[in-house]
Amino acid sequence: MGLRDNQGPFFGEYGGRFMPESLIAAIDELAAAYEETKTDPVFQAELAELHRSYTGRPSIITEVPRFAEHAGGARIILKREDLNHTGSHKINNVLGQALLTRKIGKKRVIAETGAGQHGVATATAAALFGLECTIFMGEVDTQRQALNVARMRLLGAEVVSVTTGSRTLKDAIHEAYREWVTSVETTNYIFGTAAGPHPFPAMVRDFQKIIGEEARQQVLDLTGRLPDAVAACVGGGSNAIGIFHAFLDDESVRLYGFEAAGDGIDTDRHAASIERGRPGILHGARSYLLQDEDGQTIESHSISAGLDYPGVGPEHAWLADIGRASYLPATDTEAMDALRLLSRTEGIIPAIESAHALAGALKLGRELGPESIILVNLSGRGDKDVATAGAWFDLFDEGATQE
């Protein structure tokens, strides 16, 4: 059995379904419906058509030689998930789960969001399918990603600002769980990352693995061989598992996930769950987790809201333990420098999340050398991050406001 064949609920000792009984019926219903879709040609055809005529798949690859000059001359190729409708890879998963929502006959969807990309994608799919939509977002994130809040509302979604706990992604997930328990008969929960209880890690991965399947062939077509390394940022880990999955059984291809190191992994302000966490249970799955001695979750920190999460998907925990993928840190500063570098050398403004993978690729290129080929998942575009980047790089004129 290849590494690609793992369908959960466990990935090694990680994963599972550690959930309140009140939600088990809904989760089981979702798992059963999802199993049916795997062999349902109508569902698959419908999803493929949405990818083609709505999202704009396949997304292209772009080789970035001027950026790569700063990476020891390695060839760097970007998988352009930033060009998808709604601006990130999140739409791949959301369309799948929205179709599934329709299949199980529910009229309302809820979702959590960190950076707002998953919330925007969910609100988009809800508009497309005529579903009611409520998005839970931590108050810290509604402030630093205000533009995405407005986008979601424009799309007809209700946005709930979550003021409990650390007021970030993990608390938005709790609030979504609480809402789901209360409204489970009418409501489906569209989970945004490859974490949480089974079936979410396997299902979200399956909806995202199209990234790697396309990119693997595109790199072969462009270069005549497989890449030496694949790099992606890792928060919960959906874009990373999406691009890794097609390569899991290609032994020559090294896989690198870049976790948000915030101010540095030796400070107490980072989100490096695999590097600095230890196994525990959060949000329904066993995986690496930032926690104190008592098992209380430690608040994560990252400049990028989408990576600001103290846990990580269980398949990544497993890939780390068996040594198939390596998980390395990239700090706020490294990510922001890479964001500016790609903007200035290639005319592509990446999301701050994706910039962590770019920062990692710069280091990898210097290690792997000029003949090497590095595929980077450019998981999202940076439009939502212009305010953050403007403040970081001091790009605003003093006193200027936009009317």
Add this chain to the structure above:
Amino acid sequence: MIHPSVAATISARREAGGGVLVGYLPVGFPDLATSIDAAVALVENGVDMLELGLPYSDPVMDGLVIQEATQAALRGGFRVRDVFTAVEAVRSRVDAPVLVMTYWNPVLQYGVDRFADALVDAGGSGLITPDITPDSAAEWMLTSDRTGLDRVFLAAPSSTDVRLAEAVEASRGFVYAVSTMGITGARQDVDAAARALVARLRSVGAENACVGIGISSAEQVHEVLQYADGAIVGSALVKALADGGVAAVASAASRLATGSTLS
């Protein structure tokens, strides 16, 4: 074996023509000493059994009242070991079974065996585990068998008959019947779903079923005990403690207890 046991307390109340009133309070709120005094006051004012909550950073099944109390306890420096201190102190002052209500990760990190042994030493009766189900609790099943601790699993209105049977089979002490599809917090009407759920639990062999979530008045306690073996009150007591300290939680308990003697 802990005396009086959870099951023995329930059968004694049932034989007397009533049911048990179970009171929940989190350890460490507003501070450790006061939380112990408050728990003791519950028993002195007619609560038959205690459910002491272990404050946790990610309480997904709790409503705002309990969230605010447990997060205050954490900010006040609550440590997991304080639970054993509290159980031991309460048991030394009043003669009522004490269960610990805990999310699973803190137990896992403490070590399931180590946690269970410390709870036995403190005189605790067992655990109520809201975020794991019997099919995900293999280690706890073994440890609770070894130590004789009670294990209370939850049953929900949405549970299938097969899952209800599994919860009944796996539970010891009682089965926690979730009254409604929701999180903790006072509600005006305890859902008719609770009555139906308890009936379903009985039909798959439940001897002891206690109803929790949403119960806040003596009338609701009285109503629930018409068909269930126990009524569990949480948020209403926590709110009383938050608003008026030990004196207020004592009088809240005493009012609730008027509902637990059937007439």
